[in-house]
Amino acid sequence: MQFVRFTKFWADLSIEQIGERAAALGYDGLDLTVRPGHAITPDNVAAKLPGAVRSWSDAGIDCAMISATTDLIEPGSEQATRLFEAAAEAGVPRVKIGYFKYTPGDDFEAVFGRARRTLEQFEALSRRTGVQTIYHTHSGLCLGSNCAGLRHLLDGFDPAHVGAYPDLGHMAINGEDVQMGLPMIRERLAAVGAKDARHFRDERPQRRADYADGFVPIGQGAAEWREAMTLLHAWDFRGPVTVHTEYTTDQDVISTVGAGDDSPEAEALRARGEVEDLAALRSLWHEAEAAA
Helix, strand or coil: CCEEEEHHHCCCCCHHHHHHHHHHHCCCEEEEECCCCCCCCCCCHHHHHHHHHHHHHHCCCEEEEEECCCCCCCCCCHHHHHHHHHHHHHCCCEEECCCCECCCCCCHHHHHHHHHHHHHHHHHHHHHHCCEEEEECCCCCECCCCHHHHHHHHCCCCCCCEEEECEHHHHHHHCCCHHHHHHHCHHHECCEEECEEEEEECCCCCCCCCEEEEEECCCCCCCCHHHHHHHHHHCCCCCCEEECCCCECCHHHHCCCCCCCCCHHHHHHHHHHHHHHHHHHHHHHHHHHHHC
């Protein structure tokens, strides 16, 4: 299994430091965030990415995927073209695009139809560049917010060019069973997001419900990681599994795509989680291997 580090929270690191830190922590590779404020950005990706990937590879770190900005849903844009072409040149096999969002009151069929037409264009871009488009499950008002929705959204596209990226933390929030959800998208499974989540008391006065969702370290929430690893091992899935360490009890952060909790408490949890989440996932994978 290939376990990679999502670099969303490594914006302060240089290209060299990213590789050094991933190697020191024991990761196999990177889920590289190409976003403003990071070492590699949408503007410099063509110039910086190929050399960076070579340097990381020399250190034993594979760049398994790129996570683009969460609003990258225009396949004909200069940003999308530059990113996919840079990934192709650098040998990065997959790019996670942005999210198709739904606003209450919208005509769902119209929103869904636009998303499907956009994915047709991403499929063409992937076919031309050889870099797979992948779409991530995100709870809340995003199309494809669970495996069932993702199967519906991606139906009919060539899995070699448009892949599924389920996230167990978001599946736990949405209440989707792993043993039914993952098989729905098995044929186009491209990557797996490593999060965990559970309910917390929500004291906000505007909330009618007493509880909201929060992300927690692997094994401390409702995500069915043991069942997932059993399935992934049976299918000979080799990754990437991308470790996010995106902990927060702030529901406003969770519901905002792309946001992050920068509180000292969350920073301290992430520092521990970079080590402990990876160890927990490797242990669960070894357990699945031993049980097979």
